[in-house]
Amino acid sequence: MAGYYSVIFTSQRTTLDPEGYEETAQRMTTLAAQQPGFLGMDNARNDDGFGITVSYWTDLESIRCWREQAEHLTAQHTGREKWYEWFQLRVCRVEREWSFQQTADGPKQG
Amino acid sequence: MAGYYSVIFTSQRTTLDPEGYEETAQRMTTLAAQQPGFLGMDNARNDDGFGITVSYWTDLESIRCWREQAEHLTAQHTGREKWYEWFQLRVCRVEREWSFQQTADGPKQG
Numbered sequence: 001m002a003g004y005y006s007v008i009f010t011s012q013r014t015t016l017d018p019e020g021y022e023e024t025a026q027r028m029t030t031l032a033a034q035q036p037g038f039l040g041m042d043n044a045r046n047d048d049g050f051g052i053t054v055s056y057w058t059d060l061e062s063i064r065c066w067r068e069q070a071e072h073l074t075a076q077h078t079g080r081e082k083w084y085e086w087f088q089l090r091v092c093r094v095e096r097e098w099s100f101q102q103t104a105d106g107p108k109q110g
Numbered sequence: 111m112a113g114y115y116s117v118i119f120t121s122q123r124t125t126l127d128p129e130g131y132e133e134t135a136q137r138m139t140t141l142a143a144q145q146p147g148f149l150g151m152d153n154a155r156n157d158d159g160f161g162i163t164v165s166y167w168t169d170l171e172s173i174r175c176w177r178e179q180a181e182h183l184t185a186q187h188t189g190r191e192k193w194y195e196w197f198q199l200r201v202c203r204v205e206r207e208w209s210f211q212q213t214a215d216g217p218k219q220g
Contacts, residue, residue, distance in 0.1 A: 006202055008116060008164055010152050014212075042120050044154040044162045052154045052162040054118055060205075080210055088209040092116055092202035095170075099198040100190055102124075 002094050004039060005057045011087035013049035021083045024075050031071060037062025049085075056094075063091060112204050114149060115167045121197035123159035131193045134185050141181060147172025159195075166204075173201060 013021070032038055037058040045051030057063050066072060079087070123131070142148055147168040155161030167173045176182060189197070 005205075006118060006200065008118065010164070042160075042162055044156050044160055046154050050152075050154055052152055052164060054120070054162060054164075080212075084210065084212070086209065086211040088207065090116065090204050090207040092204050094200050094202050095115075096201040097199060099196065100194065101196045102190075102194070 002096055004094050005060060005063060006092045006094055007055045007057065007063060008090040008092060009053040009055075009087060011051050011053075012085040013045070013051065014083060014085050015049070016082045020078070024078065028072060028075055031069065032066060035062065035066045035069065037065070060091070112206055114204050115170060115173060116202045116204055117165045117167065117173060118200040118202060119163040119165075119197060121161050121163075122195040123155070123161065124193060124195050125159070126192045130188070134188065138182060138185055141179065142176060145172065145176045145179065148176070170201070 029041060029043075032041060032055060039056035039058060041053065041055045043051070043053045055066075057066070139151060139153075142151060142165060149166035149168060151163065151165045153161070153163045165176075167176070
């Protein structure tokens with residue numbers, strides 16, 4: 001499958017309000033998964049506060065709707081006020097993909 | 111700027127050969143930065159071994175050249191043999207991007 005979209009969100013956390021941040025991050029993950037066009041989300045963060053979140057969507061309109069979802073807008077506002085020193089957002093079209101999975105029988109390329 | 115490319119590499123590390131992995135990962139970062147068309151790289155990994163690396167490239171041909179670089183091919187081979195339980199690769203075209211930076215004068219949206 002290709003031709004869907006990814007949103008790459010790279011960010012540097014401040015040290016402010018860690019509990020508030022964690023709670024909201026979890027809530028946003030739940031909310032995003034309920035949005036039309038949502039395909040999935042990956043998330044990783046280093047100990048120094050640098051992190052990458054990638055969400056996957058069927059189309060650009062779904063991304064726009066999620067960006068403008070009311071509770072998400074509030075979270076974005078607090079993010080700029082408190083949680084992020086900086087962030088960068090990239091909306092991308094997935095052109096190609098492949099995967100690899102270790103199996104009991106040895107490596108398998110997909 | 112848009113119209114360039116990103117490669118999203120999501121992976122689950124095994125617990126095998128951590129020193130060998132770290133050394134090779136650093137070497138690959140150095141090598142990638144010397145490749146034609148390289149624009150940058152972001153990397154984050156959780157404590158459970160799940161990680162996301164995103165590299166940025168001017169065009170698809172540069173991505174193909176990096177993928178087939180000799181020392182990188184060897185690293186890919188060892189990655190499948192030892193370092194990764196699974197991984198997923200997505201080649202994407204960056205359609206839009208924006209950023210935010212906290213400043214001394216307060217938030218600034220770019």
